[in-house]
Amino acid sequence: MEMINLTIDKKPVVVKEGTTILEAAAEIGIKVPTLCHMKLHDMGIENKPGGCRVCVVEVEGRRNLAPSCVTKVEEGMVISTSSIRALNARRTVTELILSDHPADCLTCAKSGECELQDLAQELGIREIHYKGEQSQYREDTSPAIIRDVNKCVMCRRCEMMCNEVQTVGVLSAVNRGFDAVVAPAFEMNLDHSVCTYCGQCVAVCPTAALTEVDHTGAVIRALSDPSKTVIVQTAPAVRAALGEEFNMEAGNLVTGKMVSALRQLGFDYIFDTDFAADLTIMEEGTELLNRLSKHLNGDKDVKLPILTSCCPAWVKFFEHQFPDMKEIPSTARSPQQMFGAIAKNYFTEKINVKREDLVVVSIMPCVAKKYESARDEFAHEGNPDVDYAITTRELASLIKLANIEFKSLPEEDFDQPLGESTGAGVIFGATGGVIEAAVRTAYEVYTGKGLEKVDFEELRGMEGIREATIDFDGLDLRIGIAHGLGNARKLLEDIRSGKSNFHAIEIMSCPGGCIGGGGQPYHHGDASVIRKRMEAIYREDANKTIRKSHENPYILKLYEEFLGEPMSEKAHHLLHTAYFDRSNKIES
Amino acid sequence: MTTSHYQLKRVDLIFKNENDWKQILSRSLKRDQTDIVNSLISSELKGRGGAGFPTGLKWKLTAEQEADTRYIICNADEGEPGTFKDREILSQVPLKVLTAMAVCGYVIGATEGFIYLRGEYKFLEKPLNNAIKEFENYCNDIGFHFSIKIFMGSGAYICGEETALMESMEGHRGEPRNKPPYPTNNGYLGKPTVVNNVETLVHTYTIFKYGAKKFKDLGVQYSRGTKLFSISGDTPIPGIYELELGMSLQDFVDEFGDGDTKAVQVGGASGFLVPRKRFAETIIGYKGKLTGISLPTGGSMMLFNSSRSMFNVLNNYLDFFQEESCGQCTPCRVGCQQLLKGIHAVKRGEKHASYLKKLIKLSETMEYTAKCGLGQSVANSFSSIVENFWEEMVF
Ligand SMILES: Cc1cc2nc3c(=O)[nH]c(=O)nc-3n(C[C@H](O)[C@H](O)[C@H](O)COP(=O)(O)O)c2cc1C
Numbered sequence: 003m004e005m006i007n008l009t010i011d012k013k014p015v016v017v018k019e020g021t022t023i024l025e026a027a028a029e030i031g032i033k034v035p036t037l038c039h040m041k042l043h044d045m046g047i048e049n050k051p052g053g054c055r056v057c058v059v060e061v062e063g064r065r066n067l068a069p070s071c072v073t074k075v076e077e078g079m080v081i082s083t084s085s086i087r088a089l090n091a092r093r094t095v096t097e098l099i100l101s102d103h104p105a106d107c108l109t110c111a112k113s114g115e116c117e118l119q120d121l122a123q124e125l126g127i128r129e130i131h132y133k134g135e136q137s138q139y140r141e142d143t144s145p146a147i148i149r150d151v152n153k154c155v156m157c158r159r160c161e162m163m164c165n166e167v168q169t170v171g172v173l174s175a176v177n178r179g180f181d182a183v184v185a186p187a188f189e190m191n192l193d194h195s196v197c198t199y200c201g202q203c204v205a206v207c208p209t210a211a212l213t214e215v216d217h218t219g220a221v222i223r224a225l226s227d228p229s230k231t232v233i234v235q236t237a238p239a240v241r242a243a244l245g246e247e248f249n250m251e252a253g254n255l256v257t258g259k260m261v262s263a264l265r266q267l268g269f270d271y272i273f274d275t276d277f278a279a280d281l282t283i284m285e286e287g288t289e290l291l292n293r294l295s296k297h298l299n300g301d302k303d304v305k306l307p308i309l310t311s312c313c314p315a316w317v318k319f320f321e322h323q324f325p326d327m328k329e330i331p332s333t334a335r336s337p338q339q340m341f342g343a344i345a346k347n348y349f350t351e352k353i354n355v356k357r358e359d360l361v362v363v364s365i366m367p368c369v370a371k372k373y374e375s376a377r378d379e380f381a382h383e384g385n386p387d388v389d390y391a392i393t394t395r396e397l398a399s400l401i402k403l404a405n406i407e408f409k410s411l412p413e414e415d416f417d418q419p420l421g422e423s424t425g426a427g428v429i430f431g432a433t434g435g436v437i438e439a440a441v442r443t444a445y446e447v448y449t450g451k452g453l454e455k456v457d458f459e460e461l462r463g464m465e466g467i468r469e470a471t472i473d474f475d476g477l478d479l480r481i482g483i484a485h486g487l488g489n490a491r492k493l494l495e496d497i498r499s500g501k502s503n504f505h506a507i508e509i510m511s512c513p514g515g516c517i518g519g520g521g522q523p524y525h526h527g528d529a530s531v532i533r534k535r536m537e538a539i540y541r542e543d544a545n546k547t548i549r550k551s552h553e554n555p556y557i558l559k560l561y562e563e564f565l566g567e568p569m570s571e572k573a574h575h576l577l578h579t580a581y582f583d584r585s586n587k588i589e590s
Numbered sequence: 591m592t593t594s595h596y597q598l599k600r601v602d603l604i605f606k607n608e609n610d611w612k613q614i615l616s617r618s619l620k621r622d623q624t625d626i627v628n629s630l631i632s633s634e635l636k637g638r639g640g641a642g643f644p645t646g647l648k649w650k651l652t653a654e655q656e657a658d659t660r661y662i663i664c665n666a667d668e669g670e671p672g673t674f675k676d677r678e679i680l681s682q683v684p685l686k687v688l689t690a691m692a693v694c695g696y697v698i699g700a701t702e703g704f705i706y707l708r709g710e711y712k713f714l715e716k717p718l719n720n721a722i723k724e725f726e727n728y729c730n731d732i733g734f735h736f737s738i739k740i741f742m743g744s745g746a747y748i749c750g751e752e753t754a755l756m757e758s759m760e761g762h763r764g765e766p767r768n769k770p771p772y773p774t775n776n777g778y779l780g781k782p783t784v785v786n787n788v789e790t791l792v793h794t795y796t797i798f799k800y801g802a803k804k805f806k807d808l809g810v811q812y813s814r815g816t817k818l819f820s821i822s823g824d825t826p827i828p829g830i831y832e833l834e835l836g837m838s839l840q841d842f843v844d845e846f847g848d849g850d851t852k853a854v855q856v857g858g859a860s861g862f863l864v865p866r867k868r869f870a871e872t873i874i875g876y877k878g879k880l881t882g883i884s885l886p887t888g889g890s891m892m893l894f895n896s897s898r899s900m901f902n903v904l905n906n907y908l909d910f911f912q913e914e915s916c917g918q919c920t921p922c923r924v925g926c927q928q929l930l931k932g933i934h935a936v937k938r939g940e941k942h943a944s945y946l947k948k949l950i951k952l953s954e955t956m957e958y959t960a961k962c963g964l965g966q967s968v969a970n971s972f973s974s975i976v977e978n979f980w981e982e983m984v985f
């Protein structure tokens with residue numbers, strides 16, 4: 003590849019052809035401010051519409067300033083990133099954005115995490131010289147996501163995520179001129195669209211134009227209601243990210259501190275979604291083996307591959323986009339919903355509390371879980387199995403609200419019986435983890451032999467679509483993995499066209515899996531954060547004494563005392579579900 | 591008064607129809623491609639739709655770009671308010687345009703051409719398609735493979751900008767791309783593409799027919815040939831006129847004014863306002879040593895007499911920009927709106943008159959930070975109107 007010589011701020015620099023001015027500057031330690039640009043390294047995700055014009059720089063010989071994020075270097079270029087014209091332009095552009103922004107920072111959900119706020123701070127904006135008009139859009143609330151469009155800066159990151167990465171196609175630029183904004187078609191509400199609530203738009207929005215629906219108030223009210231028993235479950239990916247909200251390095255596992263914070267917040271029992279993940283493996287793994295053996299016996303009615311079903315955004319995605327294939331995914335409910343069902347049917351009996359007096363809160367890395375918990379089929383006579391699903395970020399704000407010094411908290415343990423889990427349950431949080439957990443159990447059940455090695459490295463990684471074949475004692479089990487709905491779409495299209503020959507496929511909507519979920523602490527475009535969380539998840543797994551779901555003693559006890567066996571009638575009733583054709587249905 | 595310009599001269603080249611297109615086409619196809627390009631270059635023809643880019647050079651750059659496929663697009667989006675010269679060309683001499691497109695295809699190695707037709711010109715679609723059929727039949731007869739399709743525009747002014755136009759043809763939202771890369775390298779479907787205005791193409795026809803010299807003999811240095819002007823406003827004789835480039839605005843006003851002209855907006859919303867005191871020194875042509883200001887893209891000339899409020903004129907232009915901006919880049923999306931609200935705030939007395947100076951600075955910043963020609967050219971009308979009619983803005 004050809005090398006290009008240029009000068010940036012009087013320093014010579016040599017970079018590869020095709021490098022942008024922004025990247026070339028970064029190589030010599032010059033950080034040009036940006037706003038709309040976002041690059042998630044290694045994930046192949048980049049947003050650079052060159053729209054905000056914050057990163058403009060002076061290129062000698064050019065009449066106009068050049069947006070450094072999209073302008074490629076050329077031989078002999080002489081660039082100044084801070085000429086008086088560039089500085090003035092950057093300030094003016096930022097002031098213009100601020101002139102059309104409701105300056106309610108003090109009470110804004112994004113305060114402290116807002117990239118526009120950071121930019122204004124970095125540029126030392128103390129006055130907005132040009133005032134005039136502010137946009138007045140209508141707010142849009144859905145079961146999971148709030149769009150406060152007045153705060154949209156037209157960076158188009160959400161649009162890129164929704165269209166290019168997720169291929170859902172809900173968000174796009176609409177209107178012209180001052181009214182231009184990113185919105186669902188015809189500026190309809192999100193809940194009238196095919197939005198999956200994956201929250202990847204929320205994860206990348208630099209401002210509070212897109213945020214999750216806030217349930218912290220409801221949780222606080224439940225906690226302070228003496229007539230209620232309030233229990234909590236925490237998803238695997240949360241413990242690998244929560245520390246970031248308290249200025250801890252990404253990749254710190256804060257399981258014990260999280261438990262003690264929850265206890266301090268006043269939850270009556272601190273349980274673990276990982277327990278329910280083990281339960282999911284029991285049900286889903288059994289379903290896989292059933293289907294597999296029928297298939298091997300030549301039963302033509304049985305459909306393979308089996309697809310995982312623990313990601314609600316993925317479920318909503320195929321209900322809208324591939325309803326003809328709604329028989330393929332496993333009928334197993336997600337761990338969150340299995341937990342809810344067990345809590346409200348089994349645990350209530352155990353502690354002798356009425357269903358309506360038990361409040362189940364879940365802490366999720368996820369925005370879609372809010373929507374999932376509100377689905378009609380997961381309620382009994384109007385009382386939902388899971389009352390409130392809050393995100394990792396919402397938990398952090400509850401902890402801050404309660405004046406808890408998170409970093410200095412002691413490490414505490416989950417309560418029993420719904421707090422015991424295995425390494426298999428933990429890895430649910432990373433792409434490939436669900437299927438690895440399933441393989442650990444299915445292998446031993448199918449072959450009747452013990453696994454020599456529990457780690458299936460071939461199923462791990464960040465590649466968008468992965469394939470692996472596992473030797474099940476002579477049977478080659480072919481496994482597919484996709485994360486990100488765009489990748490899921492590719493696999494589904496292959497299944498539909500008959501090209502695919504997998505036995506089992508894991509699908510997660512968020513890039514990286516739940517560790518990259520829409521409810522996690524903001525990564526602000528730094529993909530290494532997601533990688534570090536992934537490493538933490540596998541570390542936690544490796545440190546567990548029990549690493550296979552079917553060896554979780556409390557799971558075995560649950561079957562013994564209550565459920566009978568996997569796929570029993572009771573299990574079916576409480577732990578499985580059905581899917582709907584939503585191709586024509588726009589919900590209200 | 592300068593002597594280096596022409597007196598106002600009406601010309602009749604563009605609409606003159608001698609029905610000789612078959613002859614011009616077959617003759618051109620026998621010429622060497624570089625010969626055609628060189629003669630276009632020596633004619634010094636500059637684009638009549640955009641920033642006045644030399645047409646010969648544009649064809650040359652596109653031809654030289656390595657690629658398996660190239661395209662020629664005729665820009666007939668004509669969205670500038672008050673201009674309808676391209677419409678007239680396509681109604682009266684469509685075959686001249688088609689011939690020019692085919693010759694361009696021959697020169698650059700394109701076998702497909704497109705006419706991006708303004709949505710409001712739907713009524714032209716059928717007659718144009720008839721002309722295309724006749725034209726393609728003839729091409730077939732002489733064994734030249736070239737096809738032309740009409741693409742109906744969506745009614746947005748910004749889609750006339752060449753890269754927004756291509757985005758729109760590709761089925762995306764009509765939004766300008768970052769440049770570079772230019773369409774000559776990376777145009778429609780990522781292939782090298784020539785985008786030319788309807789009128790530009792007719793001028794190439796004139797050059798194919800009469801040779802570069804005859805074209806170059808018209809006009810003045812830097813501004814060769816003739817141009818169609820859409821003349822409107824306070825004039826007793828509005829309409830479309832073909833005039834030789836290089837006349838002084840004074841001569842123009844003497845011919846078309848109503849005797850009370852106080853200012854002329856040269857080049858429509860994205861052009862400049864010239865006040866009476868500068869009529870004599872202003873030469874109508876492309877930017878260059880001899881000409882005072884750069885030429886109007888679409889050739890719109892709007893005359894204002896002393897009864898007009900220049901505040902209203904500016905208000906209308908800003909309103910137009912504010913609505914027609916595609917909205918993707920900050921300086922233009924927010925800038926246009928704040929300029930508009932700003933002049934009203936001054937007019938209402940909510941802001942001191944000195945705020946206008948800040949607004950001029952803002953428009954200048956928009957000029958060198960906006961993504962495309964729309965946002966970049968707002969400063970033209972804004973500062974020329976505000977500076978020349980300060981009192982009208984304030985009181
Ligand atoms: C906002 C905007 C609108 C434009 N509209 C038109 C148009 O309607 N017709 C046109 O020929 N060129 C239009 N242009 C210029 C085109 O981008 C392009 O430069 C031109 O078609 C090139 O043709 P030419 O070289 O023959 O002039 C517009 C440019 C801008 C920035």
Ligand code: SF4
Nearest residue numbers: 164197198200201203
């Ligand atoms: S939540 Fe997901 S599907 Fe819905 S708009 Fe955002 S990115 Fe698109």
Ligand code: SF4
Nearest residue numbers: 154155157158160207
């Ligand atoms: S909603 Fe957020 S992410 Fe989407 S364009 Fe607006 S500011 Fe950007």
Ligand code: SF4
Nearest residue numbers: 313368511512516519
């Ligand atoms: S991948 Fe995880 S975080 Fe993302 S939508 Fe699915 S369940 Fe939620």
Ligand code: SF4
Nearest residue numbers: 916917919922962965
């Ligand atoms: S200058 Fe205006 S019209 Fe051009 S790209 Fe920017 S917002 Fe769109």
